[in-house]
Amino acid sequence: MIVAERKPLAEILNMVRDCKKILVLACRGCVSVCSAGGEREAEILASLIRLGMKKNGKSCEVIEGSLVRQCDREYIEGIDQWQGQYDAIVSTACGVGVNFIANLRPADNVFPALNTTFFGGSAEQGIWSEQCAGCGDCVLHLTGGLCPVARCAKSLMNGPCGGSVDGRCEIDPNVDCVWQMIYDRMGRLDRQEEMAKSAPIRDWSTAGHGGPRKQIRKDLTVS
Template sequence: MIIADKKPIQEIIDQVKNYERILVLGCNECVTVCEAGGKKEVEVLASVLRMHFLKEGQERKIHERTLERQCDHEYLEEIRDVVDQYDAVLSLACGVGVQFTAEKYLTTPVLPGVNTCFLGANEQRGMWTERCQACGECVLGKTAGICPISRCAKRIMNGPCGGSTKGKCEINAELDCAWQLIIDRLKALGRMEDYEIVAPIKDWSTERAGGPRKVVREDVQV
């Protein structure tokens, strides 16, 4: 899923301070699971913002709403009737949701309430780690199910580099060396001979480098 992290309160206050009527808009998907922008976080942030402005003696209307998703037209339509009642929407969805909301409601400022971080997994309670950079051409079948693009600090396709020490990355002793993991798993799979297959120069045009991407599936279009 998409992993997001909370923005500092002060940064949020600075963003919204010039708007009188603010809708704090949560999302029930990824940001709910990673506890950054779901209904609970909307309630807390709205409460904190109300207290801040109250204390400052400033009149503000801060309302709360959480949609099923902010990355789908249907759910975003649910606020069409009310959106004009607000001077700004503070979206706690990922960057996708913030943009989709902004695209839909052209004349309403839509501000980000979280920092969107990466595609990751919930490794343990309160800890999320990156697993994918959406390069558009998956190599996991050749790398024993461990991604060198998202998990190697140098995204080396033929690793490990000379900085791998005791299974850890040169940039951080707590970070696993992706290539150590690949080698360990190749061994577990009895496929160590695959290590010597040279990975060819990667076509990065399916990645960010190729410009904004699009997936069109005519088979599901109606």
């Protein structure tokens, strides 16, 4: 899922400082799963905005709403139900959702309530960790399913640097060296000899270095 976290409240309050009517818009997709931007978090944020504005001596009406997702055109159209009730939308979706509202609602002010942080999973309740960098050229079949792009601090492609100690990364002793993990796992799978092969120089154009990425499935398009 896409993982995110709420921005500092002062930053959000500064965004909406001149607003009189605010729609805090939750997303029931990824950000609700990572407890950053679902209905519960939007309710809390709406309350905090009301309290913050009141403390700052400003009068402001804050309402809440939610969409199934904010990354699909048909769901964004659902914003029509609050038409006239807001002069700004504070979206608790990831950056994709905020962009979609901006793309599709040219007359609406939209502000991000979250910092979108990474693609990850829930390691345990309340803890999420990055697992994928969305680099567009997956090498997991070569690395036992563990991603060196996302999980190596240097995104190395041919084994560990010289900095790891006892299986831990030199940037932080609490971070596992993913190349140590890859080596150990490939050993358990009796595939360690595959690691002797050097990975070729990588083409990073798929990772966004070639500009914004787009994907077209001709079998699904309607025009």
